[in-house]
Amino acid sequence: MPLSGTCLTLRRPAHPGEGRHPTLSAEAPMFSHSDRRPIALGLDPDPSHRMALAWAADEAVRRRVPMRVVLAEEAPVEGSAWRHILPVREDWNEAFNKAGRHALEEATAFVTARHPELEVSTVLAEGDPVSVLREQSRSASAVVLGSRHLSRTQEVFGSASVALPVMAHTHCPMVVVPEPEHTTQSPAYYVVGVDGSEHSAAAVDFAFAEAALRGAELRALLVWEPSPLRSVQGKKPPREYRRLLAETVAGRQSHFPEVNLRHELVVGHPVQVLAHASAHALGLVVGTRGHGGFRDMLLGSVSQGVLHHARCPVIAVPKSR
Helix, strand or coil, X not given: CCCEEEEEEEECCCCCCCCCCCEEEECCCCCCCCCXXXXXXXXXXXXXXXXXXXXXXXXXXXXXXXXXXXXXXXXXXXXXXXXXXXXXXXXXXXXXXXXXXXXXXXXHHHHHHHCCCCCEEEEEEECCHHHHHHHHCCCCCEEEEEECCCCCCCCCCCXXXXXXXXXXXXXXXXXXXXXXXXXXXXXXXXXXXXXXCHHHHHHHHHHHHHHHHHCCEEEEEEEECCCCCCCHHHCCCHHHHHHHHHHHHCCCCCCCCXXXXXXXXXXXXXXXXXXXXXXXXXXXXXXXXXXXXXXXXCCCHHHHHHHXXXXXCEEEECCCC
């Protein structure tokens, strides 16, 4: 869908001592077709929640790509329950633009203080955040959201109310970063969920590359959840699951010999197993669709459980297009 909004680009002083803060100016077109696709960050305007912003900035520096900070909000619908307390449309637009620009300026100041060399652009868009971020994923190398580990009934930008529908149609990997920051273990490692599907294979490819980028180890997990409700004919013996796991990771390690790989067949419930494995991981990598132990990973209870209970960034990787 076309976006209604403003694309702002961070302008840097010509000389290091010229000006204390970056300035923002409008620029078109909205999307860059450069090979250096940016990391796109769905901004939480609350300045006390900066973990996802910091993660995205650090990742952009590691990948040597630009960063794009995106703030979107949908205008109130005429006749909605808020009609008695919301200003008229013109006043809302003015307030949204003023508050949005201020939030983006604060975000860019935070990023440039952390990484002065990072190229940063910003997008202020009026529209449904889900639709805006889906569109942004077309030109991004990854989309990053924050998560406050809210209850299942609470909904804010960056919670499952946004993350799950964005995940459903993202064109690039999507990362959900928890608040507050988790504690990683030494040696650092990533966890990747494996089920033998094409989407799982894409997740494994991404996990190897990310582990190599961070100098981390990689744990490939296939979760086997025995169920008395399944027919005996429908069950695979453990050796078949081990073969499936070995075949999924076979050949990939030759491209990343520096990555120490451990692959494990684990019996249990996928949410519990993955949440436990994520406790000290740099990231949990999953495919956006799958089968077997990861069936309904996208919109079912497993995906919601992972987003609510994982204690590290969750990276959802779509199948290569």
